[in-house]
Amino acid sequence: MTTTSIRPLVAGNWKMNGLSDALGEAEAIRDGVAALGGRAPSVLICPPATLVAALAARMERSALRVGAQDCHWEPSGAYTGDISAEMIRNAGGTAVIVGHSERRAGHGELDRIVRTKAAAAHRASLLAIVCVGETKGQREAGLTLDVVRRQVVASLPEGATAENTAIAYEPVWAIGTGLIPSLTDVIEVHAAIRRELASRLGETGRRIAILYGGSVNPGNAGELLSLPEVGGALVGGASLRAEDFLAVIRAAMPETGSALA
Numbered sequence: 001m002t003t004t005s006i007r008p009l010v011a012g013n014w015k016m017n018g019l020s021d022a023l024g025e026a027e028a029i030r031d032g033v034a035a036l037g038g039r040a041p042s043v044l045i046c047p048p049a050t051l052v053a054a055l056a057a058r059m060e061r062s063a064l065r066v067g068a069q070d071c072h073w074e075p076s077g078a079y080t081g082d083i084s085a086e087m088i089r090n091a092g093g094t095a096v097i098v099g100h101s102e103r104r105a106g107h108g109e110l111d112r113i114v115r116t117k118a119a120a121a122h123r124a125s126l127l128a129i130v131c132v133g134e135t136k137g138q139r140e141a142g143l144t145l146d147v148v149r150r151q152v153v154a155s156l157p158e159g160a161t162a163e164n165t166a167i168a169y170e171p172v173w174a175i176g177t178g179l180i181p182s183l184t185d186v187i188e189v190h191a192a193i194r195r196e197l198a199s200r201l202g203e204t205g206r207r208i209a210i211l212y213g214g215s216v217n218p219g220n221a222g223e224l225l226s227l228p229e230v231g232g233a234l235v236g237g238a239s240l241r242a243e244d245f246l247a248v249i250r251a252a253m254p255e256t257g258s259a260l261a
């Protein structure tokens with residue numbers, strides 16, 4: 001767990017999964033989190049855009065937060081198929097993922113686009129979860145720290161603070177594959193991100209949550225979430241079933257995460 005953030009954040013990214021019947025799964029997550037009481041981490045679900053409003057309505061008066069998986073950088077306009085940060089806010093969302101590798105790779109999103117999207121999130125008072133991470137080729141070439149540091153620097157807008165921004169370190173090769181980096185590799189990358197944030201942003205950079213993402217599941221969450229500077233998790237596949245997601249959420253509670261030396 002990070003030494004600097006107060007409460008871990010566990011965020012679920014449902015990607016392009018979920019019709020209206022998925023709202024029942026979210027209710028089971030909400031009830032499971034409520035049963036954990038005050039020690040529960042902060043929990044966020046990012047469903048497809050079609051479900052943001054309905055999910056936010058169902059999660060009203062609960063501790064669960066609802067977010068989106070992407071936003072446009074403009075507040076409105078002729079951008080067919082896109083949604084703005086203001087629309088997410090208006091639908092009841094309080095957060096948005098930006099720069100996910102599936103958007104960087106599949107939609108050609110460069111760091112400067114990610115930065116404008118994070119700025120849009122801030123403009124609409126949303127938490128921006130800014131994703132960074134190396135490809136398999138970059139890791140094998142020994143470029144991981146360079147790539148991740150560059151992405152952090154280039155993707156963060158002016159005015160990023162611990163209150164409006166979280167970073168998600170997601171090795172691209174670990175997403176949806178069942179593979180994860182060694183724990184020492186996770187420690188190394190999170191420490192490098194922390195150094196970069198602290199040197200650029202000072203005090204607030206020491207408090208920005210750094211989440212780990214990439215094949216987090218009930219079996220590995222305890223050890224991943226107990227690592228230094230791991231302030232939570234961004235969870236894809238394992239967030240789709242309440243039982244699995246709740247197990248990851250429980251692992252983020254300080255007493256239940258296993259400790260690494």
Ligand code: PEP
Pocket residue numbers: 013170174175176177213214215216234235236237238
């Ligand atoms: C993700 O897409 O953000 C992710 C971490 O996916 P998974 O947990 O399925 O690897």
